[in-house]
Amino acid sequence: MPFTDHVVEIDGCRTHYRRAGKGAPLVFLHGASGAPVVLPFMEKLATRFDVLVPDHPGYGQSDEPEWLENIHDVAYFYLDFLGALRLDKAVIVGSSMGGWMAMEMAVRNTSRIASLVLVSPAGIRADGAEPADIFLLSPEDTVRCLFHDPKFAEARLAIPETPESIDLSLKNRHTTARLAWEPRLHDPMLPKWLHRIDVPVSIVWGAQDRILPVGIAHELKRLLPKAELKIYEGCGHLPQVEKMEEFCELVTRFAGR
Amino acid sequence: MQIVLFHLMPYADLDLAAGRKNGTVWVTLPNRNFDPERGHKLYNRYLDELEYGEELGWDVVAVNEHHQTAYGLMPSPIVTASALARRTKRVKIAILGSALPLRTHPLMVAEEHAMIDVISGGRLITGFVRGIGAEYHTFGVNPTFSHDRFHEAHDLIVRAWTEPGPFAFHGHHYNFQYVNLWPRPYQKPHPPIWIPSQGSKETIDWASHPDRRYTYLQTFSPVKVVQRYLKSYRDTCAGYGYQCEDRQLGWAVPVYVGDTDASARAEAKPHFEAFRNVFVRMPLEMLLPPGYTSRESLKNVMKAKAQMFGDVSIEQALELGLFVCGSAETVTKAFEGYWREMRFGNLLVLCQFGTLPADLTRASMERFARSVMPRLKALK
Numbered sequence: 001m002p003f004t005d006h007v008v009e010i011d012g013c014r015t016h017y018r019r020a021g022k023g024a025p026l027v028f029l030h031g032a033s034g035a036p037v038v039l040p041f042m043e044k045l046a047t048r049f050d051v052l053v054p055d056h057p058g059y060g061q062s063d064e065p066e067w068l069e070n071i072h073d074v075a076y077f078y079l080d081f082l083g084a085l086r087l088d089k090a091v092i093v094g095s096s097m098g099g100w101m102a103m104e105m106a107v108r109n110t111s112r113i114a115s116l117v118l119v120s121p122a123g124i125r126a127d128g129a130e131p132a133d134i135f136l137l138s139p140e141d142t143v144r145c146l147f148h149d150p151k152f153a154e155a156r157l158a159i160p161e162t163p164e165s166i167d168l169s170l171k172n173r174h175t176t177a178r179l180a181w182e183p184r185l186h187d188p189m190l191p192k193w194l195h196r197i198d199v200p201v202s203i204v205w206g207a208q209d210r211i212l213p214v215g216i217a218h219e220l221k222r223l224l225p226k227a228e229l230k231i232y233e234g235c236g237h238l239p240q241v242e243k244m245e246e247f248c249e250l251v252t253r254f255a256g257r
Numbered sequence: 258m259q260i261v262l263f264h265l266m267p268y269a270d271l272d273l274a275a276g277r278k279n280g281t282v283w284v285t286l287p288n289r290n291f292d293p294e295r296g297h298k299l300y301n302r303y304l305d306e307l308e309y310g311e312e313l314g315w316d317v318v319a320v321n322e323h324h325q326t327a328y329g330l331m332p333s334p335i336v337t338a339s340a341l342a343r344r345t346k347r348v349k350i351a352i353l354g355s356a357l358p359l360r361t362h363p364l365m366v367a368e369e370h371a372m373i374d375v376i377s378g379g380r381l382i383t384g385f386v387r388g389i390g391a392e393y394h395t396f397g398v399n400p401t402f403s404h405d406r407f408h409e410a411h412d413l414i415v416r417a418w419t420e421p422g423p424f425a426f427h428g429h430h431y432n433f434q435y436v437n438l439w440p441r442p443y444q445k446p447h448p449p450i451w452i453p454s455q456g457s458k459e460t461i462d463w464a465s466h467p468d469r470r471y472t473y474l475q476t477f478s479p480v481k482v483v484q485r486y487l488k489s490y491r492d493t494c495a496g497y498g499y500q501c502e503d504r505q506l507g508w509a510v511p512v513y514v515g516d517t518d519a520s521a522r523a524e525a526k527p528h529f530e531a532f533r534n535v536f537v538r539m540p541l542e543m544l545l546p547p548g549y550t551s552r553e554s555l556k557n558v559m560k561a562k563a564q565m566f567g568d569v570s571i572e573q574a575l576e577l578g579l580f581v582c583g584s585a586e587t588v589t590k591a592f593e594g595y596w597r598e599m600r601f602g603n604l605l606v607l608c609q610f611g612t613l614p615a616d617l618t619r620a621s622m623e624r625f626a627r628s629v630m631p632r633l634k635a636l637k
Contacts, residue, residue: 136540137541166556178548181399
């Protein structure tokens with residue numbers, strides 16, 4: 001079943017999302033580079049779930065609302081998004097920046113959330129595991145740092161740039177800076193409240209993540225002791241791409257229980 | 258015309274190969290490349306050069322602010338301006354400028370500038386800048402709030418200088434229960450405000466506004482770009498319904514005066530090229546972090562990337578009017594010609610640039626002061 005495009009206005013922000021599949025609702029929250037296209041893992045998950053892939057406020061085809069100033073604004077926005085679409089017992093799968101958003105939502109309110117899958121999330125920091133400086137890397141080096149297996153990077157770099165894709169990437173980059181420039185890619189207050197997350201959590205990481213090193217995974221596991229932790233060998237920052245089959249199996253098993 | 262001696266205070270003893278190898282001397286060049294003993298000599302040499310500028314007849318001496326870079330050793334222009342305030346007697350002192358958005362406490366800028374104005378008996382010219390893109394990397398301040406913070410800090414500082422205190426200031430980025438400046442500035446209503454810029458429509462619209470009429474300085478740009486932005490400033494004033502005064506315009510440019518055109522070029526060449534191709538250089542991502550400029554401006558820079566980020570020889574720089582160099586006669590004629598076209602009331606000359614050593618700097622300053630400056634000062 002193909003993904004269809006939708007626009008809903010929430011908190012004054014016209015929000016674009018794609019949706020496909022039947023089953024329990026699963027909201028995928030994308031990372032810093034957005035979700036410009038439907039990827040194989042989304043299609044695979046849509047065979048088991050009602051998958052929604054929104055463009056965050058300030059990203060992709062969604063508006064850039066004036067109120068968007070920090071990650072907390074995004075958390076409240078997505079709680080409103082779950083309410084507006086009447087999603088109950090939603091599985092929230094968040095990658096990188098999206099994983100950070102998922103945690104910020106869940107410390108505030110889990111009444112519409114069934115579980116969280118945090119895929120190499122930003123949001124906390126760990127001693128000795130400094131993130132890459134995504135704002136100093138060139139676009140090409142950023143893509144190379146995303147993957148362990150260079151063939152994924154080559155494939156992505158082979159996609160020709162268009163004026164539209166350049167506009168989108170500058171827009172996404174702007175919003176990422178707005179949300180994550182300082183403190184860099186984390187919220188120092190978040191660890192204080194992670195204990196409020198009262199739904200099952202699965203943490204997924206690539207052992208060779210060069211954007212957010214795997215040391216952060218162990219710190220997050222320490223802060224969320226009941227969470228599952230799965231580390232993929234031979235995998236970079238995007239397990240949903242580099243370990244697509246295993247990742248989808250994990251989500252189905254974990255969220256389907 | 259008012260002539261300003263502008264100094265960047267670069268780390269002229271830099272190992273240029275190390276700077277080249279690192280790709281930039283900003284943000285990431287390891288500070289083991291800075292030798293404090295050499296730094297001691299350089300700071301004192303540079304302050305001597307600015308003090309000598311007063312003796313030679315400059316109207317203004319100027320310093321500026323940059324952080325964590327060999328390009329300029331003045332993370333605080335307040336320190337150098339304070340030293341100058343006591344060692345000089347007549348010359349005006351310009352801070353070009355304090356980088357407002359980098360401050361978490363902009364009241365401190367109001368206080369520091371007021372102190373220098375009072376100590377110097379009203380000789381301060383204040384400058385406000387946003388800091389260049391690299392500074393958002395070194396200071397960690399979010400560049401997407403840069404414009405907002407600049408405007409809010411500016412409003413706070415001007416109010417602190419002019420309104421009776423104590424009063425409360427409630428902004429979006431800055432909040433103070435008590436604004437009550439001790440000391441108040443010496444000049445009434447406050448020191449003149451200059452706005453150095455690389456050129457942007459937003460800055461011109463703001464600086465030229467009838468409520469402000471701030472002096473706009475176009476810094477280190479090809480002369481065609483200088484012409485375009487100074488004209489744009491004049492046009493914007495006309496659009497606001499008033500005529501731009503010459504004093505509202507300035508141009509900051511590196512200058513070298515030799516005995517002859519040929520000797521000037523030969524003497525300046527390695528030092529200018531070190532300045533342009535090592536000290537100034539930085540990658541696009543460092544120069545223009547997200548939100549520092551509009552996305553349209555960013556795209557224009559991306560298109561011009563090859564030209565902007567490649568090496569420029571002294572010959573190309575002279576062709577572009579990025580650098581003015583030659584005998585006193587050549588330099589005088591060049592500036593007279595530019596002045597007739599643009600009518601800028603302030604010329605800021607950077608007499609030391611890159612690795613230019615003390616003896617060449619002084620000799621060039623002396624030739625400029627003796628044979629160029631009197632004719633330029635007479636232009637009006």
